[in-house]
Amino acid sequence: MTDQRVSSFQRVSSLRRRGHPQGRDVSPVALVTLRALLGDERVQPTLRQRDQLLEHLHAIQDAHGHLSMVELRALAAYMNLPMAEVYETATFYAHFDVVHDGQAPPPDTTVRVCDSLACQLAGAAELKTKLEAGVDPETVRVLRAPCMGRCDSAPVVEVGHHHVQFATAEGVEAVVDTGHFQPEAILWQRLEAYQQEGGYQLLTDCRAGSVSVNEVMTTLENAGLRGLGGAGFPTFKKWHAVRQAPGPRYCVINADEGEPGTFKDRYYLEKSPHQFLEGALISAWAVEAQALYIYLRDEYPGLHRVLHEAIKELEQAWLVTAGYIILRRGAGAYICGEESALIESLEGKPGKPRHRPPYVAQQGLFNRPTLVNNVETVYWIAPIWQKGAEWFAGQGRNGRSGLRSFSVSGRVKRPGVHLAPAGITLRELVDEYCGGMAPGHQLAAYLPGGASGGILPASKADIPLDFDTLQAHGCFIGSAAVMVLSQQDNLQAVATNLLAFFADESCGQCTPCRVGTEKMLSLLERDDWEVGQLTRLAQVMQDASICGLGQAAPNPVLGLLKDFRAELAQQQIIVSDAAENSEKGSAL
Ligand SMILES: Cc1cc2nc3c(=O)[nH]c(=O)nc-3n(C[C@H](O)[C@H](O)[C@H](O)COP(=O)(O)O)c2cc1C
Numbered sequence: 001m002t003d004q005r006v007s008s009f010q011r012v013s014s015l016r017r018r019g020h021p022q023g024r025d026v027s028p029v030a031l032v033t034l035r036a037l038l039g040d041e042r043v044q045p046t047l048r049q050r051d052q053l054l055e056h057l058h059a060i061q062d063a064h065g066h067l068s069m070v071e072l073r074a075l076a077a078y079m080n081l082p083m084a085e086v087y088e089t090a091t092f093y094a095h096f097d098v099v100h101d102g103q104a105p106p107p108d109t110t111v112r113v114c115d116s117l118a119c120q121l122a123g124a125a126e127l128k129t130k131l132e133a134g135v136d137p138e139t140v141r142v143l144r145a146p147c148m149g150r151c152d153s154a155p156v157v158e159v160g161h162h163h164v165q166f167a168t169a170e171g172v173e174a175v176v177d178t179g180h181f182q183p184e185a186i187l188w189q190r191l192e193a194y195q196q197e198g199g200y201q202l203l204t205d206c207r208a209g210s211v212s213v214n215e216v217m218t219t220l221e222n223a224g225l226r227g228l229g230g231a232g233f234p235t236f237k238k239w240h241a242v243r244q245a246p247g248p249r250y251c252v253i254n255a256d257e258g259e260p261g262t263f264k265d266r267y268y269l270e271k272s273p274h275q276f277l278e279g280a281l282i283s284a285w286a287v288e289a290q291a292l293y294i295y296l297r298d299e300y301p302g303l304h305r306v307l308h309e310a311i312k313e314l315e316q317a318w319l320v321t322a323g324y325i326i327l328r329r330g331a332g333a334y335i336c337g338e339e340s341a342l343i344e345s346l347e348g349k350p351g352k353p354r355h356r357p358p359y360v361a362q363q364g365l366f367n368r369p370t371l372v373n374n375v376e377t378v379y380w381i382a383p384i385w386q387k388g389a390e391w392f393a394g395q396g397r398n399g400r401s402g403l404r405s406f407s408v409s410g411r412v413k414r415p416g417v418h419l420a421p422a423g424i425t426l427r428e429l430v431d432e433y434c435g436g437m438a439p440g441h442q443l444a445a446y447l448p449g450g451a452s453g454g455i456l457p458a459s460k461a462d463i464p465l466d467f468d469t470l471q472a473h474g475c476f477i478g479s480a481a482v483m484v485l486s487q488q489d490n491l492q493a494v495a496t497n498l499l500a501f502f503a504d505e506s507c508g509q510c511t512p513c514r515v516g517t518e519k520m521l522s523l524l525e526r527d528d529w530e531v532g533q534l535t536r537l538a539q540v541m542q543d544a545s546i547c548g549l550g551q552a553a554p555n556p557v558l559g560l561l562k563d564f565r566a567e568l569a570q571q572q573i574i575v576s577d578a579a580e581n582s583e584k585g586s587a588l
């Protein structure tokens with residue numbers, strides 16, 4: 001037991017003896033400070049709404065750099081919530097620093113080094129070691145962090161809320177020394193410029209009744225627009241399902257973009273936030289939503305400002321009622337990209353996926369029917385209407401139809417978002433859009449759908465990349481995050497990187513995922529991999545996990561066992577088929 005734990009144990013015991021349980025006292029000073037920061041809840045009762053909890057936690061964290069227990073107790077009183085619920089939510093999210101009574105607050109500056117696959121390939125581990133050695137730990141702390149959605153400029157480091165791309169130790173230290181922590185400036189298309197190109201005409205026509213919901217749905221059906229957040233569900237069908245459910249209804253846009261390797265939503269939001277907002281408002285109109293929520297990941301602080309301003313432009317131009325669009329910040333939890341976890345998070349709770357049924361289309365936000373769509377899905381609505389369904393559907397290759405925005409990272413000359421025909425093969429994508437492989441690298445493997453979508457060898461670089469084309473190979477395209485690996489890359493390091501990500505990001509709600517990811521990680525760290533043990537564990541995770549995180553986590557490992565035996569042997573990993581070596585009993 002550490003000194004600190006001994007002293008807090010003694011303190012708790014002495015308080016219990018006095019019949020005065022710890023954690024109940026609310027500091028009047030803290031409450032006054034809170035009101036000065038958040039507003040007076042006695043005057044504005046909406047500030048007490050449970051769904052405001054994450055926003056309030058952000059406000060405190062932004063103002064003070066951490067969340068003390070005194071502040072959490074005051075917040076619980078302010079919101080009239082049990083302290084346990086405030087604490088549970090605050091401690092669920094990586095971006096909130098809860099500091100217990102008697103603990104020192106974190107140093108003033110936090111440096112987060114992205115350790116997801118693209119950054120690992122670009123030397124993030126060495127960079128982190130150098131930074132740890134180079135900074136003063138009294139004033140700066142260096143942490144690891146999952147994908148920051150900037151994989152085309154790896155390695156990426158966040159200092160405060162400032163992202164350093166193509167980061168070097170010297171560059172990051174310069175940012176720390178100068179104290180220049182501001183989010184990046186984004187040049188975005190303003191409302192007037194967007195309207196000059198015909199922007200918001202479709203929304204205006206929809207609202208005026210000159211375009212009907214059925215007409216828009218038929219156009220989206222003919223275009224073949226499918227959900228681009230990963231699941232690929234036809235967009236018109238989802239609209240239909242939500243419209244069938246009795247109102248009131250909500251519309252939620254998923255801008256959480258946490259899948260490692262994915263950065264297309266950021267690209268489109270930076271390029272034309274109004275094209276996105278028009279699509280989002282048309283979706284909300286289609287389901288007669290009471291309000292439109294946008295859940296934006298906290299790793300995009302520059303975009304938070306852009307969207308805030310773009311929404312203000314719309315309100316000032318009377319294109320939307322003030323307060324109809326509600327912009328919310330995530331807080332560093334990949335699982336909140338899963339739609340029911342996202343809804344929990346919007347409601348001010350830990351982001352734990354819900355059991356289904358009921359589906360969110362029937363019972364989503366505040367238990368009302370909810371349309372959840374990805375940023376890119378709605379981004380295409382106005383152009384498809386303007387250019388016609390045939391324009392979108394008429395593109396595609398190798399028997400497939402439509403366009404896909406591939407976020408490409410790893411060992412290619414030109415990583416980035418490449419808009420290409422659906423069904424393009426990896427070989428074609430790399431050669432025609434990415435300028436070929438990076439110098440000195442030969443294609444060895446690729447991940448067609450981010451961390452979750454599995455892994456394929458170079459010999460399978462001619463498979464059309466699209467929804468439904470990869471399942472036979474044990475993979476899926478998901479959000480079209482393509483990570484390209486070469487002969488220089490260590491497959492064991494790749495697998496452990498991906499499983500470490502899933503283990504860190506598991507919400508912990510179900511055993512197959514919480515224990516399964518940790519156990520699989522420990523098995524992968526060994527130099528002999530036992531097929532029976534790994535596949536039995538994978539089976540349990542796939543069959544019994546509540547949500548897609550746990551179900552998909554084994555995909556890269558199963559891919560390696562299937563297609564990469566020779567490569568693993570070259571890298572000194574012994575893959576043993578002997579099922580009799582398997583431990584008996586539960587795979588977990
Ligand atoms: C673990 C997990 C993470 C997800 N992350 C995202 C995400 O970051 N962004 C997203 O749009 N969809 C994500 N999804 C998919 C959403 O649950 C949902 O299908 C999607 O937002 C629906 O929008 P769409 O139909 O327009 O694709 C994720 C799913 C799972 C299982």
Ligand code: SF4
Nearest residue numbers: 507509510513547550
């Ligand atoms: S599968 Fe993982 S992330 Fe999903 S509910 Fe279970 S523990 Fe949570």
